[in-house]
Amino acid sequence: MQAKVEEQNERKSVRDLKIGESGVVCCLNDPEMGLKLLEMGCIPGTEVKMNSRAPFGDPITIIVNDYTLSLRLDEAETIMLK
Secondary structure (H helix, E strand, O other): OHHHHHHHHHOEEHHHOOOOOEEEEEEEOOHHHHHHHHHOOOOOOOEEEEEEEOOOOOOEEEEEOOEEEEEOHHHHOOEEEO
Protein backbone atom coordinates (compact mmCIF):
# COMPACT_ATOMS: atom_id res chain seq x y z
CA MET A 1 0.00 0.00 0.00
CA GLN A 2 2.83 2.40 0.85
CA ALA A 3 4.43 1.88 -2.57
CA LYS A 4 1.20 3.01 -4.23
CA VAL A 5 1.11 6.19 -2.10
CA GLU A 6 4.75 6.93 -2.96
CA GLU A 7 4.01 6.36 -6.66
CA GLN A 8 1.19 8.91 -6.56
CA ASN A 9 3.44 11.45 -4.84
CA GLU A 10 6.13 10.94 -7.50
CA ARG A 11 3.73 11.44 -10.40
CA LYS A 12 4.55 14.53 -12.41
CA SER A 13 2.50 16.78 -14.59
CA VAL A 14 3.63 18.57 -17.73
CA ARG A 15 3.91 21.69 -15.57
CA ASP A 16 6.77 20.02 -13.63
CA LEU A 17 8.95 19.36 -16.68
CA LYS A 18 12.10 21.35 -17.25
CA ILE A 19 13.02 22.62 -20.72
CA GLY A 20 14.21 19.69 -22.82
CA GLU A 21 12.65 17.03 -20.57
CA SER A 22 9.99 14.72 -21.90
CA GLY A 23 7.41 12.30 -20.58
CA VAL A 24 4.55 10.08 -21.65
CA VAL A 25 0.97 11.18 -21.01
CA CYS A 26 -0.65 8.94 -18.42
CA CYS A 27 -4.02 10.57 -17.87
CA LEU A 28 -5.86 13.89 -17.79
CA ASN A 29 -7.16 15.13 -14.43
CA ASP A 30 -9.81 17.65 -15.49
CA PRO A 31 -12.76 16.24 -17.49
CA GLU A 32 -13.68 19.58 -19.09
CA MET A 33 -10.10 20.50 -19.94
CA GLY A 34 -9.39 16.88 -20.87
CA LEU A 35 -11.62 16.98 -23.95
CA LYS A 36 -9.85 20.09 -25.23
CA LEU A 37 -6.43 18.53 -24.58
CA LEU A 38 -7.42 15.26 -26.27
CA GLU A 39 -8.45 17.23 -29.36
CA MET A 40 -5.02 18.89 -29.34
CA GLY A 41 -3.23 15.53 -29.29
CA CYS A 42 -2.51 15.02 -25.58
CA ILE A 43 -3.67 11.41 -25.68
CA PRO A 44 -2.57 8.87 -23.04
CA GLY A 45 0.51 7.07 -24.31
CA THR A 46 1.73 10.06 -26.34
CA GLU A 47 5.19 11.50 -25.65
CA VAL A 48 5.40 15.21 -24.87
CA LYS A 49 8.53 17.35 -24.56
CA MET A 50 8.89 20.71 -22.81
CA ASN A 51 9.99 23.20 -25.43
CA SER A 52 9.99 26.64 -23.76
CA ARG A 53 8.60 28.88 -21.03
CA ALA A 54 7.57 32.52 -21.27
CA PRO A 55 9.76 34.97 -19.27
CA PHE A 56 7.47 34.84 -16.22
CA GLY A 57 6.80 31.10 -16.62
CA ASP A 58 3.32 31.23 -18.16
CA PRO A 59 2.48 30.11 -20.84
CA ILE A 60 4.68 27.19 -21.83
CA THR A 61 5.12 25.37 -25.12
CA ILE A 62 5.35 21.61 -25.48
CA ILE A 63 6.01 19.43 -28.49
CA VAL A 64 3.30 16.83 -29.15
CA ASN A 65 3.24 14.67 -32.28
CA ASP A 66 5.79 16.89 -34.07
CA TYR A 67 3.94 20.16 -33.50
CA THR A 68 4.26 22.87 -30.87
CA LEU A 69 1.39 23.45 -28.48
CA SER A 70 1.12 26.48 -26.18
CA LEU A 71 -0.53 25.92 -22.78
CA ARG A 72 -1.22 27.90 -19.64
CA LEU A 73 0.28 26.41 -16.48
CA ASP A 74 -3.16 25.48 -15.09
CA GLU A 75 -3.83 23.51 -18.29
CA ALA A 76 -0.41 21.84 -18.18
CA GLU A 77 -0.98 20.81 -14.57
CA THR A 78 -3.92 18.61 -15.60
CA ILE A 79 -1.75 16.47 -17.93
CA MET A 80 -0.25 13.73 -15.78
CA LEU A 81 2.85 11.82 -16.89
CA LYS A 82 4.02 8.23 -16.35
